[in-house]
Amino acid sequence: MLIEYLPIAILLVISTGLAALIVWIGNTFGPRRPTLRKSLPYESGMNPIGPGTRRMPVRFYLVAVLFILFDIEVVFFLPWAIVFRQLGLFGLIEMFVFIFILLVGYVYAWKKGALEWE
Amino acid sequence: MDLALLLEWIIKSLVLILILLTSFAYLTFYERKALARIQVRIGPNRAGPGGWLQPVADAVKLIFKEELTPAKAYKVIFVIAPMLTLLPALIILAVVPFGSSITLFGRQVSLGITDINVGVLYIMAVASISVYGIVLAGWSSNNKYAMLGGIRSSAQMISYELALGLSIIGPILLAESMSIGEIIDAQRGIWFLFLQPVGAIIFWTATLAEVNRSPFDMPEAEQELTAGYHVEYSGMKFALFFIAEYMKMIAVSVILAALFLGGYRGPFVDQVPLLGPLYLFVKVFVLLFIMIWVRATLPRIRYDRLMAFGWKLLFPLALTNVFLTAVGIILADTYGPAFLWSIPLMSILAFLVVNYLARDRIATASAQAVSFRR
Numbered sequence: 001m002l003i004e005y006l007p008i009a010i011l012l013v014i015s016t017g018l019a020a021l022i023v024w025i026g027n028t029f030g031p032r033r034p035t036l037r038k039s040l041p042y043e044s045g046m047n048p049i050g051p052g053t054r055r056m057p058v059r060f061y062l063v064a065v066l067f068i069l070f071d072i073e074v075v076f077f078l079p080w081a082i083v084f085r086q087l088g089l090f091g092l093i094e095m096f097v098f099i100f101i102l103l104v105g106y107v108y109a110w111k112k113g114a115l116e117w118e
Numbered sequence: 119m120d121l122a123l124l125l126e127w128i129i130k131s132l133v134l135i136l137i138l139l140t141s142f143a144y145l146t147f148y149e150r151k152a153l154a155r156i157q158v159r160i161g162p163n164r165a166g167p168g169g170w171l172q173p174v175a176d177a178v179k180l181i182f183k184e185e186l187t188p189a190k191a192y193k194v195i196f197v198i199a200p201m202l203t204l205l206p207a208l209i210i211l212a213v214v215p216f217g218s219s220i221t222l223f224g225r226q227v228s229l230g231i232t233d234i235n236v237g238v239l240y241i242m243a244v245a246s247i248s249v250y251g252i253v254l255a256g257w258s259s260n261n262k263y264a265m266l267g268g269i270r271s272s273a274q275m276i277s278y279e280l281a282l283g284l285s286i287i288g289p290i291l292l293a294e295s296m297s298i299g300e301i302i303d304a305q306r307g308i309w310f311l312f313l314q315p316v317g318a319i320i321f322w323t324a325t326l327a328e329v330n331r332s333p334f335d336m337p338e339a340e341q342e343l344t345a346g347y348h349v350e351y352s353g354m355k356f357a358l359f360f361i362a363e364y365m366k367m368i369a370v371s372v373i374l375a376a377l378f379l380g381g382y383r384g385p386f387v388d389q390v391p392l393l394g395p396l397y398l399f400v401k402v403f404v405l406l407f408i409m410i411w412v413r414a415t416l417p418r419i420r421y422d423r424l425m426a427f428g429w430k431l432l433f434p435l436a437l438t439n440v441f442l443t444a445v446g447i448i449l450a451d452t453y454g455p456a457f458l459w460s461i462p463l464m465s466i467l468a469f470l471v472v473n474y475l476a477r478d479r480i481a482t483a484s485a486q487a488v489s490f491r492r
Contacts, residue, residue, distance in 0.1 A: 007232040008212045008240075010124075011131040015208035018135060019201035019358065026354025031184045039189035041261040042349055053257065053265055060273050063425070067276040070433070074283035077440065078239060081290040084444060085451065092444050099437065115429045117422035 062114050073102050122225070130231055135208060142364045143173035149410050156414040177357075185353035188260060195258035200351065200358035203251030207365035210244045213237035214372055215299045217382045217394025229382075229395060230299070237298040238286055241373060242279075245328060248366065249275050255359070256347035267346025270421065271330060277428040278327035278334075281320050284436035288317035288443045289377045298373075302381035311378040313458060314443065316465040318378040320436045322408075325370040327428065329363065332413040334424060371405040372398065431476055438468045 041048045076098070084091050109115060147162065147169070154161030163169040187196060214237075215230035234240060249272050256268020290296055292313060293304035301310075311318050327334040343349070348359045375381055379401050382394030419427070446461035 004232050004234045007127040007131065008209060008234075010127050011134065011209050011212050011231055012205070014128075014131050014135060015205050016201070018208070019204045022204075022354050022358055022361075023197060023201065025181055026183075026185050026357070029181050030353050031182075033184065034186065034189075036189075038186055041188055041190065041259070043261070043263065048261075050262070051260075053260060054262060056265075056269055060269055063273045063277060066429075067280065070280050071276075071283065074280060074287075077284070077287050078290065078296065081287050082294055082296060084291055084447065085294055088451070089448055092441075092448060095444070096441070099441075110430070115426065117425045 059117065066109060066114065069105070070102070073099070126225070126227065127231070130227075134211065134231060138208060138211070138365055138368065139361075141368055142361055143177070145364050145368060145406065146176070146360075147172050148406065149413075152407060152410045153414055156411070180354055180357045183353040185355060186350070188350050190260040191350065192258040192260065195254050196350075197355070199251050199255035199258055200348075200355045200362075201251075202254065203248055203362040204358050204365075206244045206247040206251075207362045207369060210241060210366075210369045211372055213240050213298050214376050215302065215382065216398055218387070218391045220391045229391075233297055233299040235295070235297045238290060238296040238301075241298075242283055242286070245282075246275070246279060248362070251362070252347050255351070259347070259350040261350050263343045263345075264347050264349045267343045267349070270343075271347060274330075274334065274424060274428070275328055277425060278324040278432070281428060281432040281436040282324035282328060284433070284440055285317045285321040285324065286377065287440045288314040291440070291443050291447060298376050298381070302376055302383060305380040305383060309378060309380045313461050314378060314439075314465070315462050316435070316439050316469045317443070318374070319469075320432055320439065321374060321378065324428075324432065325374065326409070326412065327424070329366040329370055331367065331409060333416040333419050335418060367406065367409060368402065371402045371409070374405060375401040431472065435469065435472050438472075439465050442468060 043049070077095075080087075080091060080095055087094070150172070151161040151169070161169065162172040165171040165175040187193065212231040213234055215228065215233055217229035219226050219228040221227070252271045252275075253268045256264045256266070256271070259265070289301050289304075289310050292310060293301040295301060295304070304310075326332075348356055351359060375398060382398045384393060384397035387393045387397065442464040443461050446458060446464065449457040449460055
């Protein structure tokens with residue numbers, strides 16, 4: 001039933017209002033005297049060196065790609081888990097085959113050093 | 119639509135937010151007190167009797183603080199990011215019942231916002247939204263430490279989400295439902311903690327990483343990143359991150375209690391429904407203490423170890439745990455319910471085997487930790 005999701009929508013609206021209220025309180029009551037020094041990026045009191053946003057190691061993207069792969073695997077687990085008792089042994093073997101294929105990829109990524117962080 | 123029902127929902131939402139805000143305020147106080155006691159100090163005791171007004175004092179201080187916006191920050195996203203971090207922490211508990219229904223003003227009122235049939239999926243989805251707030255905060259600050267903190271945090275959170283998702287499968291397999299209410303009802307006889315000990319440990323470890331708690335608080339490592347993704351935030355915008363972090367602590371404790379510790383269930387809860395929230399409160403209180411205890415005891419682990427731990431240890435172990443649970447259920451269906459106890463036996467065995475295989479790594483890590491502490 002879709003009506004069950006309406007309370008979540010109400011809660012979301014109220015929460016957004018609360019978050020906006022907190023930001024508004026800070027804006028209204030706090031003093032605001034920006035100077036050049038204060039507006040610099042904070043680097044423990046040193047003058048900032050180089051741009052703020054810079055190139056990131058490619059490992060982070062690798063982790064993101066691997067995450068998408070295995071997270072979808074987890075999502076496939078959820079419907080399987082609910083009907084598992086009805087499927088019985090058949091369901092277990094089916095899932096094992098599915099996971100085995102993905103595990104080959106997991107082992108490959110491991111051996112290739114995609115999970116290393118040096 | 120029924121107007122009274124709408125009013126009930128609005129009131130329940132307001133009450134939930136109020137409870138969360140109050141418990142957030144006193145969780146900070148509780149943490150400072152408990153940490154102080156562990157470190158043989160007294161902790162905050164000046165504001166009000168016994169320091170009980172400390173959260174109020176903190177709030178007043180933060181309200182009247184100057185809010186800095188870096189000149190080169192991306193202004194709109196800089197303001198939206200903390201709000202985006204707070205929202206999932208506030209709405210994630212919408213699917214968890216805090217007790218069975220009670221009769222109030224002649225109406226059956228269920229304690230809990232709603233109980234959708236894909237509750238676990240909702241929790242996983244909402245939990246991953248909070249990554250956006252942190253990454254956007256790091257990026258929009260235009261500060262290299264904040265950027266690094268945000269990126270680190272996202273990599274860490276998505277890595278541990280795999281183990282987190284897999285450890286939730288255990289209770290779903292046993293309860294045959296994704297609704298949190300039905301999972302709690304399935305624990306009428308026995309808590310899933312006893313049938314899923316390894317699953318509960320994996321869930322707890324992964325949630326510690328998910329909410330950026332020590333020993334996995336790399337995104338906020340003061341020594342190397344100055345404060346990580348929220349280094350440029352001050353005043354109430356900083357408070358939003360702070361609120362979100364502590365509310366997420368409360369939320370994961372409530373979810374762990376619901377999935378593994380029987381939620382609001384306890385003795386006589388069917389006769390006296392008002393006992394339900396009380397039992398839940400006690401369980402959450404104990405879980406939060408364990409979180410603080412972990413923070414006081416363990417040093418922060420190194421980032422490469424953190425990622426290796428998540429991908430090479432926790433993920434295969436969680437996968438094994440799911441399969442052993444499935445095998446145990448098939449055994450129980452074939453030979454009788456007593457064989458359900460093969461699940462904890464097999465999973466603890468697997469846990470010990472994994473520990474044995476990783477013994478060298480664990481030994482070096484703990485030796486290093488001890489030498490750091492001296």
